[in-house]
């Protein structure tokens with residue numbers, strides 16, 4: 001039997017593309033959006049209402065989800081947005097919303113579904129991070145913080161869920177053409193000292209996204225993660241992304257392996 005897959009943020013961009021692709025390939029797909037009624041008519045899969053920045057919405061989504069499916073094989077945590085702006089020019093409230101959505105929202109939804117995966121003793125949790133979860137760039141301090149936080153959280157979770165045969169992985173795309181820029185929240189607290197730097201940075205970012213490639217490699221990688229039996233944790237995608245990751249990975253892995261060895265020395 002084909003697997004059942006939940007894709008958050010399936011009304012646009014990566015989420016919409018992967019949900020469509022999975023549906024075409026015969027998977028049972030449930031997608032989510034904050035406004036499903038706006039998109040449902042045009043979609044070949046069921047779209048349920050979910051705002052990951054809202055606790056109530058996560059709870060009521062969880063209740064409704066299992067009215068539509070009997071088994072969940074894969075959770076694709078994709079929903080998120082980009083908060084664009086210089087760190088000091090970003091209101092703390094805006095920064096909080098970025099973390100409440102990209103980090104806390106993703107973690108809370110995952111936690112809500114973890115008891116299910118644990119009891120089932122199989123499943124996959126795939127989270128869409130970003131290359132900004134491995135490096136930080138100007139103009140995206142809070143976004144980078146949210147994506148770094150996801151890397152740290154899921155990197156630990158992957159060990160804990162191995163016990164229950166649940167695979168945890170992440171994908172770290174570079175910039176790709178979606179609606180992320182149009183949907184971005186922009187820092188609201190302009191400080192004139194930054195005028196020149198902000199202008200230069202805006203030119204750079206506009207240029208970068210204007211020339212961003214189509215998201216095909218991201219969708220292919222997500223597809224591979226769904227199909228592979230036991231995928232590894234990190235999956236950087238885009239020009240230069242794997243080099244950044246490989247260089248970081250070597251130093252990190254050596255340190256991490258020694259800690260895991262020490263934990264395993266203890267008897268239960």
Ligand SMILES: NC(=O)c1ccc[n+]([C@@H]2O[C@H](COP(=O)([O-])OP(=O)(O)OC[C@H]3O[C@@H](n4cnc5c(N)ncnc54)[C@H](OP(=O)(O)O)[C@@H]3O)[C@@H](O)[C@H]2O)c1
Nearest residue numbers: 009011012013014033034051052079080175176178179180
């Ligand atoms: N595009 C890139 O270059 C790029 C690079 C690296 C990582 N990413 C990551 O890829 C993921 C998808 O982004 P995208 O590029 O496809 O952008 P997008 O086209 O703007 O799509 C974002 C999706 O997230 C959903 N969403 C936003 N806020 C939400 C919330 N509070 N609760 C629930 N759903 C919410 C939106 O659904 P509704 O508005 O319908 O609710 C939409 O379906 C994000 O996590 C983003 O950080 C993107």
